[in-house]
Amino acid sequence: MKKQNIISNSGSPLEAHVASSKIIVSHIDKVYTNGKKSTKAIDDVSIDIQDNDFVCIVGPSGCGKSTLLRMLAGLDFPTKGEIVVNDTPVTGPGPDRGMVFQSYTLFPWMNVEDNIKFGLRIKKLPKDEQQRIADRYLDIIGLRKFAKAYPKELSGGMKQRVAIARALANQPEVLLMDEPFGALDPHTKSMMQLLMREIWEQDHPTVVFITHDIDEAVFLANKIYVMSARPGKVVKEVNVYLTHKRVLELKDTPEFIKLRKDINELLYAHSNDE
Numbered sequence: 001m002k003k004q005n006i007i008s009n010s011g012s013p014l015e016a017h018v019a020s021s022k023i024i025v026s027h028i029d030k031v032y033t034n035g036k037k038s039t040k041a042i043d044d045v046s047i048d049i050q051d052n053d054f055v056c057i058v059g060p061s062g063c064g065k066s067t068l069l070r071m072l073a074g075l076d077f078p079t080k081g082e083i084v085v086n087d088t089p090v091t092g093p094g095p096d097r098g099m100v101f102q103s104y105t106l107f108p109w110m111n112v113e114d115n116i117k118f119g120l121r122i123k124k125l126p127k128d129e130q131q132r133i134a135d136r137y138l139d140i141i142g143l144r145k146f147a148k149a150y151p152k153e154l155s156g157g158m159k160q161r162v163a164i165a166r167a168l169a170n171q172p173e174v175l176l177m178d179e180p181f182g183a184l185d186p187h188t189k190s191m192m193q194l195l196m197r198e199i200w201e202q203d204h205p206t207v208v209f210i211t212h213d214i215d216e217a218v219f220l221a222n223k224i225y226v227m228s229a230r231p232g233k234v235v236k237e238v239n240v241y242l243t244h245k246r247v248l249e250l251k252d253t254p255e256f257i258k259l260r261k262d263i264n265e266l267l268y269a270h271s272n273d274e
Contacts, residue, residue, distance in 0.1 A: 023049040028081030043231035056217035059227030098172035104159040119170040137165035157188035228270035
């Protein structure tokens with residue numbers, strides 16, 4: 001690996017290893033056409049996400065954040081440019097990428113354990129292997145006692161924990177998350193943020209996380225991409241040099257508050273870009 005000097009938020013140089021690129025987005029546009037009318041949603045976006053990065057993407061409503069995530073998942077495609085994951089151009093969904101949405105998308109006729117096992121059954125893994133993996137994630141998300149419960153019996157936060165466990169059980173190299181905590185109350189949201197950091201520290205997936213919440217982005221990420229108003233452009237890549245082990249008290253520190261202020265100012269400055 002190469003080494004390079006990076007300037008920290010305090011202005012001092014840091015020595016860092018240059019990891020291998022996991023996701024490369026090269027000069028993509030996204031244009032929607034309805035009859036004679038065309039609308040550009042994304043304009044010349046390029047990003048480089050390293051292996052094991054936790055990346056958050058923030059920007060005004062309608063700037064194309066979710067569209068970008070869907071293109072990373074292979075559920076939509078750029079009008080121009082290229083997206084490469086694991087050195088392979090994205091041409092559709094793949095087992096190397098898992099996705100978690102704001103809506104929980106659990107199967108209501110399956111209990112918690114069977115929801116987690118869903119992808120494992122499709123892979124036709126041996127039953128004992130399915131059970132071992134399901135048990136591990138039931139423990140990680142703290143729902144072992146609810147293994148046989150059905151989605152209608154769970155709170156919103158519990159449902160989202162199951163959705164995350166189901167995505168991770170398939171062991172994707174990249175986890176794509178579209179405002180997964182947006183509908184949760186503040187306390188549950190904070191607990192889910194802590195859980196997400198713990199999962200990332202244990203399993204080391206590459207995470208791309210869409211959010212409107214600047215506090216959430218700064219707390220979770222080691223890198224933040226700030227997008228402008230539609231047509232969405234990346235206006236800044238912000239490296240987050242906070243302690244690796246995140247605790248909620250971190251949100252009250254001067255370093256955290258400065259990062260939040262800087263990103264809010266960037267968003268305000270580019271909220272009406274044409």
